[in-house]
Amino acid sequence: MRVSKRSDAMTQSTVAASERSHGSIRTVSEEKLMVAVRVRPQRPDEGPRIVHVVSDKMLVLEEEADSRRDVLRQRRLNDKHYVYDRVFGEGSTQEDVYDAVCAPLVGDTLKGFAGAVFAYGATGAGKTYTMTGLMSRALSHLFASIAESEHPESYE
Structure with a gap:
């Protein structure tokens, strides 16, 4: 996984901001809707892993640059961070x-x-x-x- 120190700090701040914006963390019983994601183990015939569980609330989806010839965009951070109520890794x-x-x-x-x-x-x-x-x-x-x-x- 290509998570740099910058990306890791951004991930932590994104999760913290999400928790602040929702106030205190609520239980399932207090929520009207809960979105949970379960990441299954990768099969041997699949390509490289592009989904990475960062925490119990966030995962990162790696995205390839649009074009290998587009040097300016290749270096741009293409990873997408997604925050959910609960994320379960492949070991869950x-x-x-x-x-x-x-x-x-x-x-x-x-x-x-x-x-x-x-x-x-x-x-x-x-x-x-x-x-x-x-x-x-x-x-x-x-x-x-x-x-x-x-x-x-x-x-x-």
């Missing part, structure tokens, strides 16, 4: 994603609130893999919580 587990994103929604659902998880991405990005893991954990969590409830209700 299904459990990590569930605990941070879905578990609070299941708890809120049991209190009568609605919640939804939506996966979006290119073909092969890992949506089905991630959602399958999240759905099974959410159902287990939901039914275990109902079974442990002091006032279980029955519905027909």
Whole structure:
């Protein structure tokens, strides 16, 4: 990854500015919408890595210069910094994603609130893999919580 000291300082200041502009950091339960990104491991047949997780809130997307003959633009920093509510690196587990994103929604659902998880991405990005893991954990969590409830209700 081509992250220079200048780029790293810019990344830290971007994350800090984002957190300041949003006030205090809120939990999933306090947010109306949360955007989380999960970076999947790279396959051997893919080209060089262009997505780099910088922190649990930021990733960097490397972009190539438009033209190799355009010397002035080649030296320009083409990396794009993106800030999200949560970023999961390729080493993250299904459990990590569930605990941070879905578990609070299941708890809120049991209190009568609605919640939804939506996966979006290119073909092969890992949506089905991630959602399958999240759905099974959410159902287990939901039914275990109902079974442990002091006032279980029955519905027909």
